[in-house]
Amino acid sequence: MGKFHSKGLKSSFSLILLFIWLAIPLALSADEGMWPYNLVPKDYLAKKYNFKVTDEWLDHLRLSSVRFGGASASFVSPEGLVLTNHHVGRGAIQNLSTADRDLVKTGYYARTRQEELKCPGVELWVLQEIEEVTDRVLSAEKPEMSPQEAAAARQKVIAEIEKEATEKSGLRCSVVTLYSGGMYHLYKYKIYNDIRLVFAPEEDIAFFGGDPDNFTYPRYDLDISLFRIYENDQPLKTQHYLKWKTSPLREGDLVFCSGNPGSTGRLLTYDQLIFLRDVNYPFTLKNYKRRQALLREYCQKGPEYERIALNTLFGIENSIKAITGYHSGLLDKSLMAKKQQEEQQLRQAVAADPEMAKDYGSAWEEIARAQEEYASFFKPYYFLERGGAFNTVYFNLARNLVRLAMEKEKPNEQRLTQFREARIASVKRSLLTPAPIHDDFEIFKLTDSLKQLKEELPDLPETKWLLGSKSAEEVAKELITGTKLKDPEVRQQYLDGGLEAIYQSNDPMIKLALLVDPVSRGLRMRYEKNVEAVEVKNGTLIARAMFKLKGTSIPPDATGTLRLSFGVVKGYVENGKKIPFQTTYAGLFQKAKEKNNQPPWKLPERFLQRRAALNLNVPLNFVATIDSIGGNSGSPVVNRKGEFVGTLFDGNIQSLPTRFVYEETISRSVMVHADGIIEALLKIYDAKPLVDELLGRK
């Protein structure tokens, strides 16, 4: 801890300044950090917790961790059983449902292997290896390059690295950018495609308390689902899985969380935070609230409408709550003042050393200018390049078909990142998923987003062409009733036919994707050149300055890749009231009673009927000081022995501003307790075979 490289320190004057600056708690303090597996702070853990992290321990936990969509999961048996949250598996479960058989509502338990249900389009990834490639990536840059030339040069070498590694290993290889460009690591994933549903509880207990209780604590959710990975039509045999904990969990216990936190912004500059606060978040919230109202309206049309729309609605509501929480952090003047002060001190330390001043001094101002530029086209960028104006899965399919065909014509390293050789297999699989599409719902969503396009960008030629003579509803209907992309075989034909098939297509959705492609690419180029490249170039400079001043004891921001974080099981005090570290089934029934068993606090029938069978003292949820963020949902939480003690499914409301500043007094991650899972499986769901598998009882 606290090591720093003396290289580059030129004068005693700057040394003095440095010591002053080091007094500011920017370096790793307390249990902060979502750590890449190859940067885990072993010394800190040894010193503070007397815990020796071995490579074997790390490798086992890493290979037992699973990436599930944008979130997390873990192996929990030697037979390929994978545990995640219900809300992570929800999309897959819904795709197995119909109006007559709503597995989201009723839950599902496959009593035999034959009953395990294959999930279309689901793909699970396991991280096999991490390789340091920073020097190779940065060697592509030349001092005389502009930011975007340097970005192109890096992209070229990154594409080469990924392609070489993919060809050599057969794994999905991708380079991860850490510290805004300060480090580059190559991640190699094994990918599994045959994923089957084993168990899901009723949504009423998985998401007990619904949106009102989301991001709150105390909590009482059985937010789990179980899937099994198959290979060659047989359950996957794996030696790396997490053994279930047998001893009870106590306050103060050290626990670890292994998952894929999506993104944090702790290393963002002050101006980047201002951009989020004043431009990005207000727009995004306004937009999500409009979608929330729309989806609620759709759900109210009837139960089948609700069944179809609910997953999307929950996603939106979750985002609204999360972003509102992040935003509240940025609106907190003391938090912002702290950020500003920290940055000022860092900049002063840099300015005090002539060489550092020359190399890094202008980085903050350049990032500030990039924010102004971004603000000037944020709206069209969102509606066009990010597809906000075309809120239907059909547009995503069409655009990916169009762009895949276009990008495949280019040399690998010149392609848009998503369509590089190393990643193309995943894009193709996503294009061929037979997951159901509900046209009425798609028309409904698309109608409103086209209306928004007309309201927000009325003067755009593309808006006029598309909506000049027809209402948004007419256009949405024509597009969705006209497209043939529902059929995966049609999509396969486009994949086979390449650019020729795309250019000769009469499919209205393909035509739409072609119509908006040039303007979208223009905006993307603008973003990549004037924003992203500038942020990366100058972020890298700031990171180097920090490395020189403080070493790599500062954790990198989350990047949606596998990280290890840790903390202790611990309650907290909220408004003077002590919140205990765990809840029990007794608390669940108590809460349902308080809420008159009305949605979203309505218990499933089975819970009401089998209440007597339950041991009400068994813990259901618990909290710990684990550093986490969205994407960590479904992460396994383990004890010192690496045993499974629970699965992370939420953070309390106080944890949201930790996107920008770590905090451990009142910020908590929320887990489903391992014991609560076993109790429910045995007493409520009669799932003894599953429990035997989890507990390793043959």
Add this chain to the structure above:
Amino acid sequence: MGKFHSKGLKSSFSLILLFIWLAIPLALSADEGMWPYNLVPKDYLAKKYNFKVTDEWLDHLRLSSVRFGGASASFVSPEGLVLTNHHVGRGAIQNLSTADRDLVKTGYYARTRQEELKCPGVELWVLQEIEEVTDRVLSAEKPEMSPQEAAAARQKVIAEIEKEATEKSGLRCSVVTLYSGGMYHLYKYKIYNDIRLVFAPEEDIAFFGGDPDNFTYPRYDLDISLFRIYENDQPLKTQHYLKWKTSPLREGDLVFCSGNPGSTGRLLTYDQLIFLRDVNYPFTLKNYKRRQALLREYCQKGPEYERIALNTLFGIENSIKAITGYHSGLLDKSLMAKKQQEEQQLRQAVAADPEMAKDYGSAWEEIARAQEEYASFFKPYYFLERGGAFNTVYFNLARNLVRLAMEKEKPNEQRLTQFREARIASVKRSLLTPAPIHDDFEIFKLTDSLKQLKEELPDLPETKWLLGSKSAEEVAKELITGTKLKDPEVRQQYLDGGLEAIYQSNDPMIKLALLVDPVSRGLRMRYEKNVEAVEVKNGTLIARAMFKLKGTSIPPDATGTLRLSFGVVKGYVENGKKIPFQTTYAGLFQKAKEKNNQPPWKLPERFLQRRAALNLNVPLNFVATIDSIGGNSGSPVVNRKGEFVGTLFDGNIQSLPTRFVYEETISRSVMVHADGIIEALLKIYDAKPLVDELLGRK
């Protein structure tokens, strides 16, 4: 003559059939042929005319020949003076004119070098060298390739050859496909850009008789103009130029014509002729007649309108008359029966030899199928890919800017032909021409072509987007008043900005080009794959079969490249009436008198005033049996000594069907007589210095 390769003849049976077939006059007979300079039939000329063609004679004529746009011209003095037709130079002359100074109407004579007027956007080419590259091109094909794979492979090697040669020589190098793919030659051109107007007569004498007399004979046109090539702001010094003939021209004289005939269809299969007869020509004629009516309407709005539109109108009227003539050939049942019979005999000769039958037997059927396919999308291909729906120079500029930016991103050999490295300089120059654009005229033309798009392809999504909510006139106005492409500097900015500038453009014309690009490219791909590649593949097979049976004594079809043709000065008999080989100034005044000196037979004032000064017996126009077609306009015609005797400017109406079958009894090329030029320059235009230069009198 008559040589054939015995290779491949397997049986005496096929030999017998061959001899029967050879009796059919498919081989070179009489003076047929527009010959590439490296395939000139020297033996035939020696035998029939006792004329020995030397390489020196050929090289001098070739290097004295000039390509002027899509037509022809020649050097006529050692000081870079270039003579062509008035109607070839007309566009350049019009671009130098304004409402106040209409050089087309008044004519122009630069009495000093200082008065020579620089012509924006004019580019003259001189063919420096021809290289045989057939083996290299054909070696790219592999037997297992589909027609379009073979086409792509050939295109790749052609692009390489052109790029290599361009880099090595600094010339503009392009590979010419002869005999539908039977031969490939590399042509290397020197390009001149600083071209200045020296002399033009009044249009009334240049185009005396106008559209009614176009493609007729006897004729009385002073259809010439003179330009000078400059290099480094000095007149070009050239040793290769044509000396002016001094002895009179007599009936029976052997004459040669060196120019760039555009295209003939003598080697087309019967089904290709049917396609032209039943699909292409009827559509094209209907379309041109619509444009003719439109342009006439525009001209009637007033003199300034007429000045602006007349060049375009004349071009259209010329095309209508030419195509009507070609079409009349195809509508001639005896011509078509002859074509069919010739083809049947060739096919029978091929069928009779098992090896030839296997290699070449299916070629005709495959070409027939390609015609059916082409007919199925001929209309959208014309309106979109060929730009028929967007009849404005602005669209051409916008599309070339868009496509240049797109194609430059691709490896050279994958680009559309026009945008390969060897050709890109010409595209750029054409994009930067300051030639005037008249917005009112552009709106007028674009309005009608957009109307046509709506009438002909109403269901196309692009039509609906563009014209769904607005009238064609409104859209045309918005596009033309909105675009900034009139300014060559703006075009330069797009050239510099590349794809990024294109995608980020708000220019409505760029937007339009982007809008219709995907569908246009789709149609082009369909054409290239299903029509062109099939025609070339099977045309090559037919050419090989013909080479085997008859050697290369058959002239290749015209391809817009430099060719040598020959014939004799000769009158003819039309409807029993003898037409003398030449006309005189006396005939000119006689004709004007018959027509009461009314347009288009109105003589310029100067001719009326100076009639007495003229020697009325001096010949003005003459005819010869020279094989020619559109593109030959402006070709120098020379005698055995290589002396300039006249410039080709037309063919008689009977010459038009020779596009498909050569004929020399009544088909004639029409020339301006060398003597008539001198007489007018001296007596009418007081251009003694110019005459001195032409006649080599210091």
